[in-house]
Amino acid sequence: LKYSAEAALMFERIKNDGDIDLSYTYFKRNVRINFKDVELLAISTLKVGIHVMEYHNGQLVIDGSFRGIMPFENYKLYASFNGIDYELENNDRYSLTKYFGVSAYKKFTFHLALDLEKARNKQRLYFYAVVNGERVNLGISFLHHWAKLTASPKGAYWRFNEYTAVYDSNTILITKASAKDTFKKEIHFLRNTFPQSKSMFLRRIAYWLTRPYFKNKRIWIMYDKLYKGGDSSEYLYRFCKGNNDGIARYYIIDKNTPDYRKLKKDGMKPLKNHSLKHKMAFLNADIILITNSNTFPFNGYSMEYSRFIRGFCNFSTMCLQHGLTVQKCAMAQQRIVDNTKRYFIASKYEYNNLMHHAYGYKGFDYVRLTGIGRYDGLVSNDQKQILLSPTWRMYNAMPVTTSEGEQRAYNPDFKNTVYYKIYNDLINNEKLIATAKECGYKIKYLLHPIVSAQAKDYTPNSAVEVIPSVGDLSYEKILTESSLMVTDYSGVQFDFAYMKKPLVYFHPTELPAHYDDGCFFYDTMGFGEICTTSEQLVDTLCEYMRQGCKMKQKYIDRVDDFYNFHDHNNCERIYKEIMDYQKIVDKDKMRISK
Numbered sequence: 139l140k141y142s143a144e145a146a147l148m149f150e151r152i153k154n155d156g157d158i159d160l161s162y163t164y165f166k167r168n169v170r171i172n173f174k175d176v177e178l179l180a181i182s183t184l185k186v187g188i189h190v191m192e193y194h195n196g197q198l199v200i201d202g203s204f205r206g207i208m209p210f211e212n213y214k215l216y217a218s219f220n221g222i223d224y225e226l227e228n229n230d231r232y233s234l235t236k237y238f239g240v241s242a243y244k245k246f247t248f249h250l251a252l253d254l255e256k257a258r259n260k261q262r263l264y265f266y267a268v269v270n271g272e273r274v275n276l277g278i279s280f281l282h283h284w285a286k287l288t289a290s291p292k293g294a295y296w297r298f299n300e301y302t303a304v305y306d307s308n309t310i311l312i313t314k315a316s317a318k319d320t321f322k323k324e325i326h327f328l329r330n331t332f333p334q335s336k337s338m339f340l341r342r343i344a345y346w347l348t349r350p351y352f353k354n355k356r357i358w359i360m361y362d363k364l365y366k367g368g369d370s371s372e373y374l375y376r377f378c379k380g381n382n383d384g385i386a387r388y389y390i391i392d393k394n395t396p397d398y399r400k401l402k403k404d405g406m407k408p409l410k411n412h413s414l415k416h417k418m419a420f421l422n423a424d425i426i427l428i429t430n431s432n433t434f435p436f437n438g439y440s441m442e443y444s445r446f447i448r449g450f451c452n453f454s455t456m457c458l459q460h461g462l463t464v465q466k467c468a469m470a471q472q473r474i475v476d477n478t479k480r481y482f483i484a485s486k487y488e489y490n491n492l493m494h495h496a497y498g499y500k501g502f503d504y505v506r507l508t509g510i511g512r513y514d515g516l517v518s519n520d521q522k523q524i525l526l527s528p529t530w531r532m533y534n535a536m537p538v539t540t541s542e543g544e545q546r547a548y549n550p551d552f553k554n555t556v557y558y559k560i561y562n563d564l565i566n567n568e569k570l571i572a573t574a575k576e577c578g579y580k581i582k583y584l585l586h587p588i589v590s591a592q593a594k595d596y597t598p599n600s601a602v603e604v605i606p607s608v609g610d611l612s613y614e615k616i617l618t619e620s621s622l623m624v625t626d627y628s629g630v631q632f633d634f635a636y637m638k639k640p641l642v643y644f645h646p647t648e649l650p651a652h653y654d655d656g657c658f659f660y661d662t663m664g665f666g667e668i669c670t671t672s673e674q675l676v677d678t679l680c681e682y683m684r685q686g687c688k689m690k691q692k693y694i695d696r697v698d699d700f701y702n703f704h705d706h707n708n709c710e711r712i713y714k715e716i717m718d719y720q721k722i723v724d725k726d727k728m729r730i731s732k
Contacts, residue, residue, distance in 0.1 A: 139237065143171075143178045143179055143205075143207050144205065144206055144207055144235065144242065144243045145237075145242065146178070147173070147178075147207065147243070148237070148242040148243060150173065158173060159173075160172065160173055160178075160208065160209075160212075161173075162212075162269060162270060164270075164272050167272070167273070167274065168180050168181065168182045168272075168274055169181040169182075169269045169270075169272050169274055171207060171208060178207070179207075181267060181269060181274045181276075182274050182275065182276070183277075184204070184205055184207070184267075184276055184277075185205075185276060185277040185278055185279040186202055186203075186204055186215070186265040186276050186277070186278050186279070187202055187203045187204070187205075187245075187278075187279050187280075187281040188200060188201075188202050188278060188279070188280050188281060188282075188285040188286075188287075189201045189202055189203060189281055189282045189284060189285060189474045190282070190284040190285065190474050190477050191280075191284070191285055191286045191287070191296070191303075192284070192286070192298075192452075192477065193254075193298040193299050193301070193452070193726060194722075194726060195722070195725070195726065196253060196254055197251045197252060197253055197254065198219075198251075198252045198254055198263070198303075198312070199249075199250070199251050199252075200249070200250040200251075200252075201231075201247075201248070201249050201250075201473075201474045201498075202247070202248055202250070203233055203245040203246060203247045203248070203281075204245060204246040204247075204248075204267075205245060205246075206233075206235070206243040206244050206245045206246070207243075208269075210228055210246055212269065212270075213267050213268060213269045214226075214267065214268045215246065215248070215265065215266075215267055216265065216266050216267070216268065217250055217252075217263060217264075217265050218262075218263070218264050218265070218266065219252045219261070219262070219263045220255060220258065220261050220262065224250065224252075226246075226248040226250065227248060228246050228247060228248060229247055229248060229249055229495065229498070230247065230495045230496070231247040231472060231473075231474070231495065231496060231497075231498040232468035232469060232472050232496040232497070232498070233245040233246075233247045234469075249498075254301065254312065256300075259313060259314055260311060260312070260313050261311075261312040261313075262309050262310070262311055262312075263309065263310040263312070264276075264278075264308055264309045264310070265278065265308075275308065276308070277308045278305065278308060278309075278310065280305070280445075280448075282441070282474075283433070283434040283439065283441065283444040283448060283451075284448075284451075284474070284477045285448065286303065286448050286449055286451075287303065287304070287305045287310070287448065287449065288445035288446075288448060289305065290334070290445065291327060291330035291331050291334055291445075291446070292327075292330050293323065293326040293327040293329075293330050294327060294445070294448070294449060295320075295323045295324075295327065295449050296448070296449040297315055297320055297449060297450075298452055298726075299726060299727070299728060300314060300315055300728065301313065301314060301315055302314075302315040302319060302320065302323065304323070324342075324346070327342075328342060328343075331446055334446075335443070335446060338443060338446035338447070341417065341446065341447065342446065342447065344414065344417070344418060345418060345421050345447075345450060348414075348418045349422070351418075352418060352419065352422035353422070355386045355422065356384055356385050356386060356424050356720060356723075356724070357385075357386050357387075357388065357419055357422055357423045357424050357425075358385055358386070358387045358388070358423070358424065358425045358426070358427060358716070359388050359390060359419060359420060359423045359425075359426045359427070359437075359453075360372075360374065360375050360387060360388065360389045360390070360426075360427040360428075361389065361390040361391065361427075361428060361429075361436060362391075362429045362430065362460075363429075363430060363587065364390065364391060364392050364411050364436065365391075365392055365395055365587075365608060366395070366397060366587060366607070366608055367389075367391055367395070367397035367398075367400075367401065368397060368512070368611075368612060368613050368614065369429045369458075369460060369512055369613075370429050370458035370459060370460075370510055370511035370512045371389065371427050371428065371429050371458055371511070372389065372397070372401075372512075373511040373512045373514055373515060373709055374427065374458065374511045374709050374712060374713065375387060375389040375406070376404075376406070377511070377514070377709035377710070377713060378713060379405075379406065381713075383717065385720070386419075388408075388409040388415075388416070388419050389401065389406065389408045389409060390408070390409050390411050390416055390437070391408050391409075391410075391411060392410075392411045393410045393411070395609075396609055396610035397610075398410075400610075412438060416437070417437075417438065420437045420438075420451075421447060421450045421451060422450075423451075423453040424453055424454070424720065424723045424727070425453060425454055425455075425456060425716065425719070425720065425723065426453055426454070426455045426456070427455075427456050427458055427716070428455060428456070428457060428458065428476065429457075429458050429459060429460040430460050431457075431470050431471060431475050431476055432475070432476070433455050433476045433477075452726075452727065454477065454478075454479040454480075454719070454723065455476040455477055455478050455479065456478065456479060456480040456481070456482070456716065456719075457471075457476070457478050457480070457481045457482065458482055458510070458511055458712070459481075459482060459483065459484075459510055460629060461628075461629020461630075461632070462483070462484060462485065462488055462510070462629060462632045462658075463481075463483065463488045463491055463492055463656070464485070464487060464488060464491060464656050464657050464658035465627075465656040465658065466656045467656070468494070468496035468497050471492075471497065472496065472497045472498045473497060473498035473499050473502065473504070474498055478504065479504055479719065480504055480505075480506055480715060480716065480719060481499065481504055481505045481506065482506050482508045482509075482510070482511075482712050482715070483505060483506065483507055483508070483510075484507075484508075484509050484510045484513070484632070484701055484702065484703070484708075485507075485700050485701055485702060486507070486702060487657045487658060487663075487700060488505075488657070489505055489507065490657050491656045491657035492505050493505075506712075506715050507702050508703075508708060508711035508712045508715060509701075509702070509703040509705075509707070509708030509711060509712075510632075510708055511708050511709045511712055512613075512614070512633070513633065513636050513706070513708050514706045514707070514708050514709050515614040515618075515706075516614070516617065516618060516633055516636050516637050516706075517618060517637075517706070518618055518637045518639060519618045519619050520619065520620075520621050520639075520687075521580075521619040521620075521621075522578055522579050522580065522621055522687075523579060523580040523581070523582055523619060523620050523621060524574060524579050524580070524581045524582070524620070524621065524622050524623075524624070524679065524683070524687075525582050525584060525616065525617070525620035525622070525623045525624070525634075526561070526564070526565065526581065526582065526583040526584065526623075526624045526625075527583075527584040527586075527623055527624065527625045527628050527630055528561060528586070528624075528625055528626045528628060528644065529586055529625070529626055529627050529628040529629075530586040530588040530589045531555075531557055531649070531650075546588050546589070546590075546591060547591060548591040548592065549589075549591070549592060552589070552592045552595055553595045556648050556649060557649060558592070558595060558596075560646050560648065560649065560672065561583070561596075562595075562596050562597055563672060564644075564672055564675070564676075565581070565583050565596065565597075565599070565602040565604070566597055566599055566602070567672065567676050569676050569680065570676045570679060570680070571599070571601040571602070573679070573680040573683055573684070574601065574683060575601065577683040577684060579621065579683050579687075580603070581601060581602045581603070582602070582603045582605055582616065582620070583596070583602055583603065583604045583605065584605050584607055584611075584616060585604065585605065585606050585607055586607060586628070587606075587607050587608055590606035590607055590608045591606075593605075593606045613630070613633070617630065617633055617634055617637075618637070620634070620639070621639065621640075621687035622639065622640045622641070622642065622679070622682055622683075622687045623639070623640075623641050623642075624641075624642050624643075624644055624675065624679065625641065625643065625644070626643060626644050626645055626649075627651065631643075631665065634665075635665040635693075635697050635700070636697075636701065636704075638689050638694055638697055639687070639689055640665075640666055640682060640687055640688065640689040640690070640693070641664075641665045641666035641689075641693075642666045642667050642669060642675065642678050642679060642682070643660055643664055643666055643667065643668045643669065644669050644675050645660070645668055645669070645670055646670060646671065646672070647670050647671075663696060663700065664693075664696070665689075665693045665696055665697060665700075666689075666693055
């Protein structure tokens, strides 16, 4: 934990068991924030953080934040654009900073849409605060991948529509673009890039050399996990095969995976992860279709490296969903994390959850009820098997070491966890195994991708197959062939319920919940019984097996209420929505309609 005024004030609140009083002193058009006799900082040193900056339909659109030091009621924030001042409103988007899982402070967050004036050669944007009547000009920091600009290397620029934007002297300056001006700015930025990263210097050179090939293409990039396909992006990719719609679609996956080979065998042309074509297609993309959040890291750009190429990136992201958005997950799924322009959902309950202010979708027509793409493959093919599929716990898995899209490493301490002991005992339960044999059922224990490296830790027995959910595993095959699923909170429960096959929830009291409730409550909306002990779970499973594993009417009614669609036309609806949005992209990129 590095020092910050926010963290210092957090500790002071802990010591004083509540809020603390700040005072302000004024000097030379500046304001100092004080606590008791200690000067914390001068407001002029604070900066407005830019998370997202983009162009849309003639407007400069910004999502930003301001550091959470002063109480919101003690100041007002303003943007000044072309001589007109706009008071910023706090839209209360999720902005909590937590330490050890406990909220420490939150930021002032805002959304700003400014009409660009074509008649002006130069347009200027800067920010200031007013504290007790005193005006203080503020700097600007470019906090995230989507901010388009960066303070380092110097000379960064963003080329969009008919404009160019740069950052200079706490001001974002927008001018009319020209080929000559772009060339000068590029040479200047390259000179400053080379000393910091020779590889990114070469990346920019490669961009310009390949630009003639990509310039006139309408490019969609699609991916699931880089080490694993089979999710909604692959389903949509396959659905679009052969469509003569003028779109160049690239499905990204690691070359050394069974799914890559399967796609090739089926006549597809998946794009190798980290290949030069992947890197260049990403920089020239129109739309990126994802099932897992964090677009830039999945495509090889950490925050350290994205600052070298942000100004090239004029694409929108659309979420096809890995799991359904029914829990509290605004930290990962809020609108600005991936600058999401379309969010495809399966249930009205998801819509209600996403409309909470924390997600940032309220007031934007971005959420679409279409169904989930991979559900098109969910046609039951019951093979008399019981599927155990619990989700993971963050503290049981090794951390990400390279990329979000790569499989986690083996955790040597996993066998010491309560999680392991509970499930290892369950799959070796004598009564469960005996009843399965008696009724003719197989048992399969499917490990979550995050903990699949731990497969060898489980005590083997001939009656239960422990399956890592990586490699050549097909989710569609194992779900459609299973008769009943046991899970705790895993998102695949919704895939299984879509087929109206029985579920049983296992929520052992010894394990904390994986998610906070959002809009889905297991006791009143769940698709099966809730068991809190292994004995209760085993008894419930034995009863289901003896009765042929049929979903009870009570839970069928809940399935019917939850889903807006029960067909297998989800990809078709999603595709139509994306094609409609492509028209907006073409307009913003000044293309001639073909």
